Amino acid sequence: MNPGILYAALAYxxxxxxxxxxxHLAGVGAFEIVLHRVVWSLAFLCxxxxxxxxxxxxxxxxxxxxxxxxxxxSALLLSANWLVYVWAVMNGRVLDASLGYFxxxxxxxxxxxxxxxERPRSGQWAAVALAACGVLWLAVRGPHLxxxxxxxxxxxxxxxxxxxxxxxxxxxxxxxxxxxxxxxxLALLAWRSWQGSGSLAQPDGxxxxxxxxxxxxxxxxxxxxxxxxxxxxxxxxxxxxxxSPSLQLMLGVWLFGEPLAGDRLIGFVLIWIxxxxxxxxxxxxxxxxx
Numbered sequence: 175m176n177p178g179i180l181y182a183a184l185a186y187x188x189x190x191x192x193x194x195x196x197x198h199l200a201g202v203g204a205f206e207i208v209l210h211r212v213v214w215s216l217a218f219l220c221x222x223x224x225x226x227x228x229x230x231x232x233x234x235x236x237x238x239x240x241x242x243x244x245x246x247x248s249a250l251l252l253s254a255n256w257l258v259y260v261w262a263v264m265n266g267r268v269l270d271a272s273l274g275y276f277x278x279x280x281x282x283x284x285x286x287x288x289x290x291x292e293r294p295r296s297g298q299w300a301a302v303a304l305a306a307c308g309v310l311w312l313a314v315r316g317p318h319l320x321x322x323x324x325x326x327x328x329x330x331x332x333x334x335x336x337x338x339x340x341x342x343x344x345x346x347x348x349x350x351x352x353x354x355x356x357x358x359x360l361a362l363l364a365w366r367s368w369q370g371s372g373s374l375a376q377p378d379g380x381x382x383x384x385x386x387x388x389x390x391x392x393x394x395x396x397x398x399x400x401x402x403x404x405x406x407x408x409x410x411x412x413x414x415x416x417x418s419p420s421l422q423l424m425l426g427v428w429l430f431g432e433p434l435a436g437d438r439l440i441g442f443v444l445i446w447i448x449x450x451x452x453x454x455x456x457x458x459x460x461x462x463x464x
Contacts, residue, residue: 186417188398249350266432304444
């Protein structure tokens with residue numbers, strides 16, 4: 175088996191199982207978890223870069239303000255995505271979070287059209303239209319407006335667009351993004367501790383260990399994904415990306431007891447049909463080019 179398939183699959187499985195990890199931090203607010211995620215991700219990435227001896231890219235950044243500005247924007251998009259996702263897991267909205275990652279490939283089609291001036295094929299437009307019908311159905315007939323899924327899909331789609339055109343690689347780019355966010359995260363953590371409202375004000379060993387673990391939990395799947403993406407075709411990667419939201423969906427329904435029936439199920443089915451159409455059309459086009 176191509177090892178790239180294994181690397182990418184492991185990355186998507188890890189992302190899909192994130193809700194299990196964050197449920198161990200139920201006593202910590204979503205905002206504080208994101209602050210810790212920034213700090214400990216930076217610590218892990220710095221240790222990794224130190225081991226790899228890959229620091230040469232950092233010095234020239236002082237003379238590249240455009241790179242710093244672009245990384246600042248992508249850092250804000252990433253932190254917004256993290257915050258909404260963690261909030262959804264903590265508040266029994268795992269299905270809404272999975273919806274965001276289900277429709278993300280179709281959001282990418284729209285971003286490619288409006289921003290990169292790409293020309294989607296007719297099959298892709300049909301998939302986008304069908305998914306839009308599913309989202310509209312959920313908005314009108316669902317239990318609540320699917321804003322969580324929309325924010326996750328749009329923020330991650332815009333973040334992917336920024337990373338697609340970025341000058342830095344995966345490790346370096348994430349390191350710079352967390353480096354830009356870290357001063358704010360450290361200041362807010364210190365302020366919350368001084369106010370006596372943060373988890374560090376009354377530290378608990380087990381909780382602190384789980385918080386530190388979000389660093390490698392964030393970086394390792396990204397590295398696996400980068401390793402897999404270099405070794406397998408884009409079409410294969412496109413099929414594997416549904417592993418993550420599918421796992422989140424199963425956790426939400428079977429483990430966390432979130433309802434998926436009636437009108438809500440109809441909305442999800444429309445989106446799944448749209449994804450099937452999108453994937454089959456992409457596979458057909460890839461085969462035709464070969």
